[in-house]
Amino acid sequence: MNRREFLLTSTAGLGLVTASCVKIGKGAVLSNGSAGLGHLKLLPYPQQIRLTGGSLSLGQPRRVRNQKQPTATERIALVSLRRSFPRGGPPIGVRLGSIEEGHDPSWLDPGEKQFLLSEKTNSEASVLRIDSRGITVVGKGKYGLLYGVQTV
DSSP states (O other), X not given: XXXXXXXXXXXXXXXXXXXXXXXXXXXXXXXXXOTTOTTOOOSSOOSEEEOOOOOOOOOOEEEOOOSSOOOHHHHHHHHHHHHHSOSSSOOEEEEEEETTTBOOGGGSOHHHHHHHHOTTSOTTOEEEEEETTEEEXXXXXXXXXXXXXXXX
């Protein structure tokens, strides 16, 4: 897959994003074509962004433990996040998983679960949530998880 195919595939495959650190307006839901998103430099670019307000101090990511051992995909994703985040600051809780390889079902709300389980949803799609508790990325497939982490 060349860079152009990656950009087209990954942009088309993303789902919901809740970005807490962006100041547009609490509760705003913006789609890919909405005005006012020019300052969000995201790649792959999400299909939808739901702004909820709040903030998250950046520090080194740490995996939130659940019942299962991390998969190879989750380990790669966590290494990628650690390279991108500042070394100082409080640690950030990170929840990583996918429908394909497993995740904690409590991480997703019913609409997000329905989105990822839909046959119409691309296997490279993901749900990304950033809130005061940390970062959650759940992909439909393992590549959805990696593309979601890349957006972070």
